Amino acid sequence: MIRAYCLQLIGIVVFFGFTGYPALAATPDVQEIVTKANHMAYYQGNDGKARVEMTISNDKGQTRKKSLTILRKNMDDQDREQRFYVYFHRPSDERGTVFMVWKHIGEDDDRWLYLPALDVTKRIAASDERTSFVGSHFFYEDVSGRGIQEDEHELTETTDNYYVLKNIPKKPEMVEFDHYIMYVHKSTFLPVKAEYYRDGTKYREMSVLEVEKIQGKTTITKQKMSNLGSGGHTVLEFTDVSYNNDLPDDIFTERYLRRAPREYLR
Secondary structure, eight states, rough: OSOOOOOOOOOOOOOOOOOOOOOSSEEEEEEEEHHHHHHHHSSSEEEEEEEEEEEETTTTTEEEEEEEEEEEEESSSSSOOOOEEEEEEGGGGGGOOEEEEEESSSSEEEEEEETTTTTTTEEEOOGTTSSTTTTSSSSSHHHHOOGGEEEEEEEEEEEEEEEOOOOOOOOGGHHHHHHHHEETTTTOOEEEEEEEEETTTEEEEEEEEEEETTEEEEEEEEEEEEETTTTTTTEEEEEOOOOOOOGGGGGGSHHHHHOOOOGGTO
16 A cells, blocks of 8 residues: 555655556557556555554654554445545554545545543544644544545646646645646656645645566655755655455554554554
8 A cells, every 4th residue: 555655746755656558659648647657656556564663853853753553355346436545553642543535526524633631533534634643744534544536636747757747726725735746757656745835835745766576567665855945844664564355444543543453554
C-alpha cells in the first residue's frame, strides 16, 4: 500500500505500491498518464500493509519521531472506492490514535480521527483536508490521495525520463495552492516529485527518495515532504510492506477506531 506514495499527490502518503507499465511507443494523452499514475500510487494490489517511521524536522534541526501502521483496501476494481486505516504506535502519548478514510470518486471522502487520550472521534471536514496530518508536513489529503477529478491536468513537457504535468484545482477556494507540477516516471508511471505553487512561488515539495521491488511491485520505501518557507520537512520510511493480505472489510469501520485490529498491526 502502501508505500508507494505518498504523494498525493496527489497523494501521498503518503505511501504505496507500484508495478511498472510497459513503455509506450507514442506519448499517451494526459488523462491516461494521470489515471495510471494514480493507480500506481494508491491502488496496486487488492490491499496493502506497511509499517511507517515518520521523522518530523524543523528549521533548527530538531526532530520528532512517530511510528505507525497503514492498512489499505480497494473496494472495487475501478480505482474508485477505497479504505485506509492508519494506527499510531509511538510516541506513547499518541499510541492508539487512528486515522481512517473512505475514499469516494466524485464526492467528498469520509475521514475520521480517533484521539484515545480524549476518547473522542472527530470527523475531518473537506475544508480541513489540506491541514497538517498529526503535526507533520504532510496533509491529511496527502496520506490518502487527492482525487484526479478535482484538478484540470495539462502535459507541459516530456523529457527522456518523465512526463511533467501541470495540475490546476477546479475549486481553488478549497485549497491553498494555485497549481502543482507533478513528475511521472515514464516507464513505471510512478509519481516521483510534486511541486506546489502559490502566487507564483514554489512553497512545498514532495520527493521520492528510495524505491524497491516488493512482491514484484515497484514500491516507494522513502519519501519526503518539505515546507520551503519554514525550512521544515517530514520523511516517511516504509518497512514490512506486503500486498494482497486478504484484509477483512470490517477493519475499516467506526467500531475499529476504538478497538484496533491488533492482529493486522504487528
